[in-house]
Amino acid sequence: MISWHYALALILVVSVASGKTALLIVDVQDCFLEANTTTGKPGSLAVPASHIIPLINQVRAEKSCLFDHVIFSQDYHPANHISFASSHGLDPFSHLGGLGGLPLMCLTPTSGSTADASCCPKIHVAPDSVNRSTTLSPPVGWNYTVNMSILVTGNTACSVCKDTPQKCFESEQMMWTDHCEQSGDSTFPPSLDKRAGDLIVQKGVNKHVDAYSAFMDDTATLKTQLDADLQAKGITELFVVGIATDVCVKWTVKDAIGGNTGSYVVTVIKDATAAVQGDQNNYNSAIAFMEAEGATVVLAADVLAMVCPVAVTTPAPTLTKNGTLTPANTAAANPVKATYTLPAVFFALVSLISI
Numbered sequence: 001m002i003s004w005h006y007a008l009a010l011i012l013v014v015s016v017a018s019g020k021t022a023l024l025i026v027d028v029q030d031c032f033l034e035a036n037t038t039t040g041k042p043g044s045l046a047v048p049a050s051h052i053i054p055l056i057n058q059v060r061a062e063k064s065c066l067f068d069h070v071i072f073s074q075d076y077h078p079a080n081h082i083s084f085a086s087s088h089g090l091d092p093f094s095h096l097g098g099l100g101g102l103p104l105m106c107l108t109p110t111s112g113s114t115a116d117a118s119c120c121p122k123i124h125v126a127p128d129s130v131n132r133s134t135t136l137s138p139p140v141g142w143n144y145t146v147n148m149s150i151l152v153t154g155n156t157a158c159s160v161c162k163d164t165p166q167k168c169f170e171s172e173q174m175m176w177t178d179h180c181e182q183s184g185d186s187t188f189p190p191s192l193d194k195r196a197g198d199l200i201v202q203k204g205v206n207k208h209v210d211a212y213s214a215f216m217d218d219t220a221t222l223k224t225q226l227d228a229d230l231q232a233k234g235i236t237e238l239f240v241v242g243i244a245t246d247v248c249v250k251w252t253v254k255d256a257i258g259g260n261t262g263s264y265v266v267t268v269i270k271d272a273t274a275a276v277q278g279d280q281n282n283y284n285s286a287i288a289f290m291e292a293e294g295a296t297v298v299l300a301a302d303v304l305a306m307v308c309p310v311a312v313t314t315p316a317p318t319l320t321k322n323g324t325l326t327p328a329n330t331a332a333a334n335p336v337k338a339t340y341t342l343p344a345v346f347f348a349l350v351s352l353i354s355i
């Protein structure tokens with residue numbers, strides 16, 4: 001005979017397993033900060049963003065009741081990454097010179113994982129197809145095999161897209177400074193509240209493909225580990241902060257709301273984000289873009305004013321001498337955030353019937 005206490009406990013246990021919330025801190029790393037870095041020097045791709053760290057810390061400290069998990073994304077590039085202008089003999093930010101990004105030819109691996117992805121500079125694959133006057137290109141005389149063999153040797157796209165171009169698709173790569181290297185300043189700043197047990201999702205690890213979004217590579221076809229991790233933890237709601245508003249935060253939010261990931265309700269804490277070069281127009285455009293995509297946009301003060309979810313004590317069942325189940329001493333039980341969802345109740349009842 002199943003007691004009422006056991007039924008209640010089961011319903012609560014099942015209920016709290018759904019609808020969790022995470023604070024997602026995008027790329028708040030030394031490489032993207034102009035100050036307050038581990039070394040005290042500006043980061044390799046510095047953005048005026050150090051002012052957001054105290055806000056992020058305050059939200060975490062004062063509203064920990066809102067977040068079941070805190071997750072950090074980390075731009076984490078190997079040397080000679082495809083996103084570095086120096087890997088192509090070009091100047092950083094040369095994509096802003098009027099010709100756009102550097103054309104690439106990319107493969108979609110059957111695994112669907114960014115770890116297996118590859119892109120190759122189009123001019124290396126099919127030099128005759130690139131018009132230098134209308135297309136961003138490496139300097140005349142640049143030969144990847146000679147000048148940057150590490151980028152093209154062993155790069156599957158460089159061979160497959162040359163022999164069978166129909167298997168590849170075109171993309172573009174913006175040209176950045178050498179930044180967030182695994183052996184460099186991809187580290188987290190000392191003033192950022194980061195704790196043991198926080199999840200870190202690395203992106204841009206594959207030398208042959210870039211990833212702005214914490215969810216996907218830049219071709220929007222290949223996933224990082226983030227979506228699988230969030231779904232495994234039952235997370236359905238995200239509060240997003242970080243760097244940069246108009247690049248990695250923007251594309252992370254778009255992917256979180258879009259159809260290629262799990263279903264997430266997204267809130268952007270806008271004053272806890274910062275734009276590249278502090279550009280207010282790009283910041284405003286990115287905020288409007290995320291709002292149009294379906295994100296709720298708030299200020300840190302709004303989050304700090306939020307009321308914590310109602311805490312209830314979950315009576316974990318204990319076995320008595322006569323074999324019946326009773327709730328544990330509620331004083332010893334941990335208060336947890338509980339949401340009573342119909343699917344959870346249904347599942348609990350089905351479980352009871354099948355016992």
Ligand SMILES: [Zn+2]
Pocket residue numbers: 075076077083179180204
């Ligand atoms: Zn990067």
